[in-house]
Amino acid sequence: MYRLHLSLKFLSHHWLMTAIGSFFVGASLVILVVVMAVMDGFQERLKDTVSGASADFIVTPRFAADLDRLAVTLKSNIPQVVEASPFEQSLSFVQRTGKVDPLEDKLQYAQVYGIDGWREQAVNRFGEYLWDRRHGNRLTVQDIREPFKVYDALDAAAGTRGVIIGSGVRNELRVVVGDRIRIAALRRKKGTGSGSEAADYDQDWLVFRVVGIYESGNSEKDAHCLFLDWRVVQELWSSDLRRSSVRCKLKSSDDFDAARRALGARIETVIRDSASRPETVTGFDAALLPESWKTENQTLVRAIESEKSMILIIAFLIVVAGTSSIFAAQWLLVSDKIREIGILRALGAGVEGVMSIFVFNGFLMGLIGSVGGTLLGLFVVKKIDSVHEIVKVVTGRDVFPSDIYLFSSIPTRVNYDDVLRYSVAALFCTLIASAIPALRAGLMDPARALHRE
């Protein structure tokens, strides 16, 4: 074991070089661990925002189904499903009531979502998006258990329904909670033919009272969404003008594939127990489409993935830059130790032996650097808000303004598997970085090395 012995002796006698070599590896790992933890934290918050507005598992039947029964059936037949809630989706137009200013008031198209307020809360924490974060952080509905309830006695008597509108819709219509808006319900004319003629359809403009404001942070969605009670949507929109689903929460959002397989296995039971008229559901109609928030938000998911791979490439370059310091340190060490290399060869060390000394050397530097850097990185992640404060004081500017990011603290998420992968990758890079100087040492001509002045 003279290889390790000498390697340790060289390391401790050339501690400055050791320190510099390990420092850069360590620094690159600190950067890597912190940047990736913050990136992952952001991604998670973002996914949370998007998936929160959507659901883990969305089942859409091709046949006419009783959504209440479908929800119950899914919950009892698919072990991964924890909660299930009916969901209706359609399109509409909205307008403010009263005098319409043709210059200011554009006709807005809207996505209509019919939900069961309370069960929806269980599926995707609907209530968390009903807060007015900018003005006092208040809940915008009166009671989160009955979000669509209209409290005005006159309205209630007249049967006026409540609507929750997206924050973007509110801004466009210039309305506040308590105002009324008009919504166009699309329906088939009674007693008309096949539904293939434009004349078969009609729209009813109905007045609703705004009972809450929804803000998911996804501006596209917030600009065009309306939430109504799902029974109201079923009543006012014809069935061929809406899409009816049941949205479920799974034990874990990773359970999608398992849930889909379970649904496939129990498909007949699910259809029999949920179809409005089971005897008519056969062949082509006997189908249910399972989706997840990922299939609903494919563009965003893909954007996140590609962003992540970009970051990984950058991360890899950081590690390569960090480990190149090992290369430099080892190259200098070999140049400094030519005489010793000659001595070792004269005393019987082989090419492999001399190489091992320098490979060990680089590896140990890398080990010190990557263990130290990883631990320091994890510490920084843990204390990220204090570090943020220090950065603020030192640089005199807020690098992370909370009003822009909407988060009061910097989100972080440490994926320990990834952290392990980074440090192993860094170690691997140091091995490669020290291999070339080690090869130079090993292949040195011993006679010349010994007699070099």
Next chain:
Amino acid sequence: MSDARSAAATTVPALEAKDLHKAYRLRQETIEILSGLDLVVARGESVAVVGASGSGKTTMINMLGLLDRPDTGSVRIAGEDALAASGSRRAQMRNQRLGFVFQFYHLVNELSALDNVLLPARIGAPWFGWSARKAEMTARARALLARVGLAGRESHRPQQLSGGERQRVAIARALVLEPDVVFCDEPTGNLDPRTARGVQDLLLEVAPAGRAMLLVTHDEAFARRCDRVLRLADGRLRPSAADAASSAGTFASGGAA
């Protein structure tokens, strides 16, 4: 093993070189340094080589010490053909059969005197075999350090030792694995005369016991204290004129001892 060794010693020379040629090629010109060098050193014999500076003495030691390869010729260490052996076998032979003492001591500065002496033993130990040998080797190294007059200086680093003391450590290191041949390349060339004298006494006392010593020196007096003196000139070794006249008989008696 030791019986076989001593039995072989009577017949097989410790070092045998035949018709060594070595030339260095520099851009256009080729300088021939060794041209047909022959040498046989018996076990227990000490041979001194003298010669002008640049005559190729160090080159010769590099070839005989398996640190470099001659262009042609053969080198046998205790009967084993060293030029036919693989690189790793040659390294093993350097480790176990050869010892070196250089003009500039060539100690490893990061190691204590004791660790320097132990270095050949560590190098020769198998990957995980050192701990089994450590105690025995350490005792041997301490005894050798005491033998060269450095008892109590085991933990000192080379920088904390004088030139003469460093060379004594180097001598102990060359002997720790009991080699067949000890090569000394101007071992006193860097020492003041008084210190040199002490190192010379030590070398002549400890080195040839049961092994061979090949000594390169500029010091004619030192050379004459060896069993035989050869002169390197024109790439060959010839008996030194003075030596041929005065100590022709020494070779026979030294070889028989």
